[in-house]
Amino acid sequence: MAGQAQYEELARQLSAVGAVKRDMGRILPPECPAGSAAVLTLLGRHGDMRMSKLAELLAVDMSVTSRHVAHVAARGWIERSPDPADKRSRILRLTPAGLEQLDELSRRTTHLLADRLSDWTDDEVGQLIRLMTRLRDSFGDCRSAPPRPPAPVLEETTRTPAST
Amino acid sequence: MAGQAQYEELARQLSAVGAVKRDMGRILPPECPAGSAAVLTLLGRHGDMRMSKLAELLAVDMSVTSRHVAHVAARGWIERSPDPADKRSRILRLTPAGLEQLDELSRRTTHLLADRLSDWTDDEVGQLIRLMTRLRDSFGDCRSAPPRPPAPVLEETTRTPAST
């Protein structure tokens, strides 16, 4: 359990990390904004999937996903095949051109990060990745989760919450 | 020095942290979007300052800063006084209403983070803060900076922006 000052500082850092994201966005290939890059990356990492699954991985509304997907599909980077098991669904799959684009993406981001993080150790980068992943997990699928009331759960609590 | 796989994973996590930021954005007070919250937070933390200084801290273009500042000024949360030393400049300062708003902001974000990060230790939160801060430093003021990380030591002499 952390203190209020830490929470405020974390909130500030979360806000500030936007600058890093914007910097990364500036080196993206033409016609491939961040939203498209995210689609390609997730398809490359998790393989073929349906729109709903992609929306879940992107952690954005399906309408947003639909838009991004339409963008990359229009450029021939992915294919949308009808799902034989459910005709409402569409299966998304990277095309060879999409794989190339993904490769180019990887090249650019790797190059930028290698430059900016040249004095970071392997372990430090690993720690940041691990903590950011956990942060994401802790927030979970809260896209539609109403402000949860103070958790009544007490399992595995090693410390009592400070105050309330 | 980290490997390509790590860089790709870090890029992915940076993209994914947007979901957390959006979640935080949803609990902001009325009339106070993320941009306004950032202005209030930085003024509260660093004290009175000029537009250009705020733009630097926000890591966005001055035009963007001007917009956010106009928004919070219109709501009476900050004051813009002319700088006696340079009539082109304006000194920004939180008003009592701005302090109240800042307090409300702090309350909300702290509450949300305390809920979501209830199973994080103080040390873990501290590590994440430290690594994110360092990440930001490593990227530096790269809004228009070509690959040139070495940052000359800043001497914070000149003018001190109002230390209370």
Added chain:
DNA sequence: TATTGTTATACTCTATAACTATA
């Protein structure tokens, strides 16, 4: 009736460029 996906609309954030007023 419920679910999958698309589209229309609106809002926030951002950068570039043109503009003003000072320096």
Added chain:
DNA sequence: TATAGTTATAGAGTATAACAATA
């Protein structure tokens, strides 16, 4: 001429709501 700040405009990302097709 150069700098501090404002405003207009354009582009990307997102959410909500209305809609179509299928389950």
